[in-house]
Amino acid sequence: MPREPIGRPGASSSTFPGSWTPGEWRKGFNDTYSVTFDGVDEYVSTGADDVLATRTYSFWAKCSDTSSISRETVFQHGESYKGAFFFHWYLSKPIFWLGAARYRYWVDNAAQDDGNWHHWVLYADHTSMANCKLYVDGVLQTVDSTSDTGTISAWSPISIGKGVSAGQYFNGSLDEFAIFDGELSAAQILAIYNGGTPQSLASYNPSHWWRMGDGDTFPTLQDWSFTGTSAGTMTNMESGDITADTP
Numbered sequence: 252m253p254r255e256p257i258g259r260p261g262a263s264s265s266t267f268p269g270s271w272t273p274g275e276w277r278k279g280f281n282d283t284y285s286v287t288f289d290g291v292d293e294y295v296s297t298g299a300d301d302v303l304a305t306r307t308y309s310f311w312a313k314c315s316d317t318s319s320i321s322r323e324t325v326f327q328h329g330e331s332y333k334g335a336f337f338f339h340w341y342l343s344k345p346i347f348w349l350g351a352a353r354y355r356y357w358v359d360n361a362a363q364d365d366g367n368w369h370h371w372v373l374y375a376d377h378t379s380m381a382n383c384k385l386y387v388d389g390v391l392q393t394v395d396s397t398s399d400t401g402t403i404s405a406w407s408p409i410s411i412g413k414g415v416s417a418g419q420y421f422n423g424s425l426d427e428f429a430i431f432d433g434e435l436s437a438a439q440i441l442a443i444y445n446g447g448t449p450q451s452l453a454s455y456n457p458s459h460w461w462r463m464g465d466g467d468t469f470p471t472l473q474d475w476s477f478t479g480t481s482a483g484t485m486t487n488m489e490s491g492d493i494t495a496d497t498p
Contacts, residue, residue, distance in 0.1 A: 280451035282427065282497045284464025286472070290316065290323075290422025292487045294413030295472060299430065299459045299481035300406055307431040308373045309440075309457075311449060311498050314338060314423030315366035323363070323421050324414035325371075326428075333403055335414060336373055338363040338421075344395055347373060347383055352401025355383045358393045368426075368498035370444045374434050377403075384434075389444035391437065411461070411483065426464075426497055429457040429476075449498055453477075464493040 288294065308326065316323060316339070328334025335348040344359045362369040369388055376382035380399040385392040411428060412421035427449045435443075439455065452460055453475075460475040461483050467473055469490040472483035485492065 282449040282465060284493050284495055285424045285426035285497050286463040287424045287492050287494050288412040288421045290420050292420060294420060294486050295411040295483040296486050297409050297481050297483040299409045303432055304378050305376050305433050307435045309443060310428040311368055311370050311426040312423060313368045314364050316422045317364045322414060322419045324419045325421055327410045327414050328406060345385060347375060349377060349380060350401050350403040353380055353399055355380045355397045356395040357385045358395050360387055362387050372440045386440050389441040424496060428463060429460040431455060432458050447498060469493060
């Protein structure tokens, strides 16, 4: 039986939009808020470094930008696109970069820009692009093309909604952004999707978990993992970017 979370150590008692108290998770999980990005200069900076060979990223996203060269950067972990995931590139397909010439494209998916909420899970194996997987709404996606050559540049703390180059900002909304050590099973991913409704991720022990508004005080997005060590900072943003719009 999964252990019952009893609250994240060090959480603030003065939060946006409500108040956090020890043991709050015992009362049930509510997803009321998300964070909206303008696609111009808004992003969330964190102190979370990617130091493992394998990681799984889980998040809910809503985007309606269909530009083929908009380069909607969901997150970025380093220089030269190392550890970067985009909704668009020149081929209008979801792509994960792991260096200047290491990447994996998946078949074009309407979920990346149809203006509706969808659940995305990326398994990133930093030793082999051929092992990387993408799930959308609990379904494993078809690979389009893969390149596993070239060098990898230095890591840096994760940025959410921002890439390494000018113009690479996310235009849309993100909710329940989490990182897990290693790979989640297909069954776990389907359970997290939960038929289109976010649920608590506490029993899955995420290494980082930004709830994107729930229990947060602008401009800080708390890290609701059990370690709680990497709060995010909403940069070039305003309190109104925390909105009552969720899956």
